[in-house]
Amino acid sequence: MNLNEAVLLKQEQMIACLQENLRIPSVEGTPEDGAPYGAEVRRSLDHALAAARKLGFRTFNVDGHMGWCEYGEGDEMVAVLGHLDVVPAGDGWTVDPYGAEISDGKIWGRGTTDDKGPSIAALYALAALRDTGLPIRRRIRVLLGCNEETGSADVKYYLSHGGEVPVMGFTPDGEYPVINGEKGIINVTFSRNYHQEGPLKLVAIKGGSAPNVVPSHAYADFECDEETAAQICKLYASCIKFSRRPGGFRVESFGLSAHGSTPGLGENAIGRLMLALDNLPLSGELADAIHFLATKLGMETDGASAGIALHDDISGGLTLNWGTITGDAEKLSLKINYRYPVTFSYGDCAPAFNALFAEAGFVKDAEGCKDKLYIPADSELVSSLMKVYREQTGLEGSPKSIGGGTYAKSIPNLLAFGPIFPGDEIREHKPDEYITIDNLVKNAQIIAYAMYELAK
Numbered sequence: 534m535n536l537n538e539a540v541l542l543k544q545e546q547m548i549a550c551l552q553e554n555l556r557i558p559s560v561e562g563t564p565e566d567g568a569p570y571g572a573e574v575r576r577s578l579d580h581a582l583a584a585a586r587k588l589g590f591r592t593f594n595v596d597g598h599m600g601w602c603e604y605g606e607g608d609e610m611v612a613v614l615g616h617l618d619v620v621p622a623g624d625g626w627t628v629d630p631y632g633a634e635i636s637d638g639k640i641w642g643r644g645t646t647d648d649k650g651p652s653i654a655a656l657y658a659l660a661a662l663r664d665t666g667l668p669i670r671r672r673i674r675v676l677l678g679c680n681e682e683t684g685s686a687d688v689k690y691y692l693s694h695g696g697e698v699p700v701m702g703f704t705p706d707g708e709y710p711v712i713n714g715e716k717g718i719i720n721v722t723f724s725r726n727y728h729q730e731g732p733l734k735l736v737a738i739k740g741g742s743a744p745n746v747v748p749s750h751a752y753a754d755f756e757c758d759e760e761t762a763a764q765i766c767k768l769y770a771s772c773i774k775f776s777r778r779p780g781g782f783r784v785e786s787f788g789l790s791a792h793g794s795t796p797g798l799g800e801n802a803i804g805r806l807m808l809a810l811d812n813l814p815l816s817g818e819l820a821d822a823i824h825f826l827a828t829k830l831g832m833e834t835d836g837a838s839a840g841i842a843l844h845d846d847i848s849g850g851l852t853l854n855w856g857t858i859t860g861d862a863e864k865l866s867l868k869i870n871y872r873y874p875v876t877f878s879y880g881d882c883a884p885a886f887n888a889l890f891a892e893a894g895f896v897k898d899a900e901g902c903k904d905k906l907y908i909p910a911d912s913e914l915v916s917s918l919m920k921v922y923r924e925q926t927g928l929e930g931s932p933k934s935i936g937g938g939t940y941a942k943s944i945p946n947l948l949a950f951g952p953i954f955p956g957d958e959i960r961e962h963k964p965d966e967y968i969t970i971d972n973l974v975k976n977a978q979i980i981a982y983a984m985y986e987l988a989k
């Protein structure tokens with residue numbers, strides 16, 4: 534019996550198990566004793582661990598933060614990391630998001646692809662591998678996370694409480710083929726105080742919703758005398774609107790939203806607002822601040838004028854998204870999300886970027902970093918996963934680099950591998966999420982072969 538056949542023998546059981554878990558709405562909830570991410574997430578974890586025990590594996594519950602099951606012997610361990618928490622269902626479903634209905638060759642429900650389907654598939658892949666009796670020299674651990682969608686505190690808890698670090702492994706929470714590079718991500722908040730002089734007084738400025746979203750709207754409210762307001766509002770620029778308001782005027786800008794990892798696909802409304810404000814007869818410290826922001830950031834998405842336009846052939850250029858701005862008559866504050874290419878590090882961009890802002894009178898209020906992830910294409914992990922992918926799908930494909938961050942970054946030595954195949958419709962985090970039964974089975978087979986390849 535080969536691994537593909539062993540997985541097929543488990544197909545009905547695997548589908549039933551997935552359906553049971555899909556009916557548990559494991560969205561993060563109020564923490565309770567033993568349930569740090571809420572009762573439903575804990576219920577989902579308990580269900581999956583019970584299923585693993587029924588399959589004959591030793592299991593461990595990491596205080597409700599996550600759980601794992603394991604098979605095999607040996608000093609070294611390889612891991613498959615999935616997660617059981619889901620994002621809220623949201624509106625627009627044409628089926629019950631927690632009904633786990635099957636129709637049209639598809640299983641429908643929140644979590645079917647992200648990431649309950651692949652997680653349950655990993656349990657049955659492990660069982661299939663055991664049933665074939667193929668010899669392995671490393672232990673194989675299926676890690677079941679509970680907090681991927683809202684901060685990955687689960688894995689932090691696991692690692693800080695003695696959780697074993699795998700020698701290598703993968704998370705089926707991305708896409709095929711292998712993602713072997715993920716840019717480093719820096720989120721930084723700067724602010725600056727100012728005194729204002731002259732006829733125009735900025736009283737409010739606002740734009741954007743989050744650092745990792747390209748803002749599509751921003752505005753700035755000014756106070757001034759009637760005549761000045763009337764004069765300025767005659768100005769016109771495309772995608773910029775000047776309008777009168779009591780005691781002054783508003784400058785409003787419009788752009789195009791996009792994900793913060795691909796700012797080039799959007800048009801930054803805050804940057805556009807800055808370019809417009811830079812033409813106003815402002816004076817003093819506010820004028821300095823606006824001029825700095827307009828000329829060093831503006832609508833650029835590669836950090837060129839800020840002096841950090843790093844680039845490599847593996848993952849492309851640094852991307853920069855100016856996500857939000859807020860401010861009033863005395864102070865403004867901005868949040869920037871930028872992502873550096875995988876062959877560079879924090880030290881290659883952040884110190885220079887921070888110094889540039891410091892020189893312009895800005896204070897760094899906060900900074901958070903997620904280091905890049907990069908495992909070369911000729912490594913054992915990447916070549917093994919690519920071999921399995923090619924054999925199982927008949928597709929060539931090559932490892933890829935992305936600007937986003939996956940669950941793989943949370944534990945050393947992991948890469949994202951599956952579950953989405955090239956050309957698949959992507960329904961994660963959207964209404965009517967589904968996984969086709971064919972894809973569920975194919976994923977289980979690929980996971981089984983990948984487990985074997987890494988552990989043999």
Ligand SMILES: [Zn+2]
Nearest residue numbers: 647648681706
């Ligand atoms: Zn996920």
